[in-house]
Amino acid sequence: MKEIRVVLFGTGALGKFLTEHLRERIRIAAYLVTGTSEDINGVPTISLEKLDEVEYDYIVVAFGNTAKGIGILEKAGVPKEKIVGYAYTGLTYEESRIQKECDRTVRETLRSEKIPELFDIPEKKYFLCGMNVLENRDVIKRDFVREQTLAFLAEEINRRNIKGNVAEIGVSKGEFAQKINLLFPNRKLYLFDTFEGLCAKDKASALKMGWGEKQYALAEKGTPVEEVLQTMPYRELCIIKKGYFPESFDLEEELAFVSLDIDFYDPTKRGLEVIYPYLSKGGYIMVHDFHNLSYTETRNAVIDFCEANGAAYVPIPDVGGSVVLVK
Numbered sequence: 001m002k003e004i005r006v007v008l009f010g011t012g013a014l015g016k017f018l019t020e021h022l023r024e025r026i027r028i029a030a031y032l033v034t035g036t037s038e039d040i041n042g043v044p045t046i047s048l049e050k051l052d053e054v055e056y057d058y059i060v061v062a063f064g065n066t067a068k069g070i071g072i073l074e075k076a077g078v079p080k081e082k083i084v085g086y087a088y089t090g091l092t093y094e095e096s097r098i099q100k101e102c103d104r105t106v107r108e109t110l111r112s113e114k115i116p117e118l119f120d121i122p123e124k125k126y127f128l129c130g131m132n133v134l135e136n137r138d139v140i141k142r143d144f145v146r147e148q149t150l151a152f153l154a155e156e157i158n159r160r161n162i163k164g165n166v167a168e169i170g171v172s173k174g175e176f177a178q179k180i181n182l183l184f185p186n187r188k189l190y191l192f193d194t195f196e197g198l199c200a201k202d203k204a205s206a207l208k209m210g211w212g213e214k215q216y217a218l219a220e221k222g223t224p225v226e227e228v229l230q231t232m233p234y235r236e237l238c239i240i241k242k243g244y245f246p247e248s249f250d251l252e253e254e255l256a257f258v259s260l261d262i263d264f265y266d267p268t269k270r271g272l273e274v275i276y277p278y279l280s281k282g283g284y285i286m287v288h289d290f291h292n293l294s295y296t297e298t299r300n301a302v303i304d305f306c307e308a309n310g311a312a313y314v315p316i317p318d319v320g321g322s323v324v325l326v327k
Contacts, residue, residue: 003025010063018121032048252278264297272302
């Protein structure tokens with residue numbers, strides 16, 4: 001049987017792991033490194049510039065940022081059919097809609113089909129809790145904890161048959177709204193936003209505040225409605241509510257889940273006052289930036305509302321320090 005020659009791109013923990021799990025007829029022709037290094041167990045290390053001096057059948061990306069490694073090799077002219085990707089995963093995690101989407105996207109990115117042929121390793125699964133699998137970010141756009149909390153809340157709402165549709169207030173580019181839409185495929189999703197950036201009142205207020213609010217005010221230009229809708233998996237369920245919130249709130253129906261992400265004291269507090277009466281028993285409001293030192297008004301607005309209305313909340317340790325209210 002013909003010997004297969006591979007080059008391992010990387011000499012860290014993943015390179016060592018793959019080296020220890022080679023199948024019998026697989027031989028490492030070289031280790032590809034970005035800097036200078038000595039031979040490893042008699043196998044030469046080479047730079048990208050010397051790659052054409054080595055005969056190989058495949059190059060296996062053997063470091064954590066697999067997608068970056070694939071891009072480097074493609075830019076260097078390595079044929080796509082000779083590039084094999086692999087990545088660390090996390091612990092075993094339960095199945096979910098986002099998990100299935102993660103599986104599909106990661107496998108398309110990594111090109112890992114050849115791994116079982118080259119290495120004596122069980123078929124790999126890419127779990128959402130594998131936070132060091134950078135390719136997961138094609139599914140988990142920014143914030144693992146926030147998005148997985150959303151997934152858990154959706155499971156609870158669906159399991160308990162909590163009545164009502166869902167909404168996001170403060171849509172921006174629609175990344176979090178996309179996950180809401182994915183997790184609630186049978187509920188209408190109301191999207192409240194100006195879709196034109198901050199209104200003049202909030203922008204003027206933000207420019208007078210700390211650097212976080214100021215930078216946000218200068219950077220947030222708004223995302224056109226059509227651009228947001230193009231990212232939605234169930235676009236037909238999305239209902240646009242364009243305008244300044246809470247003046248734009250005109251619903252007369254129950255809501256099972258609401259994402260509130262509007263950063264400033266007055267719209268956040270008034271928004272909670274408007275939304276809470278329409279929240280179903282057992283429903284959730286997820287407020288972003290509760291612990292975000294760059295947006296200091298959100299925390300005060302949530303605390304003042306909850307103390308005045310006897311509402312309970314649970315902070316979560318995501319990037320923006322969100323808080324979840326349950327009715």
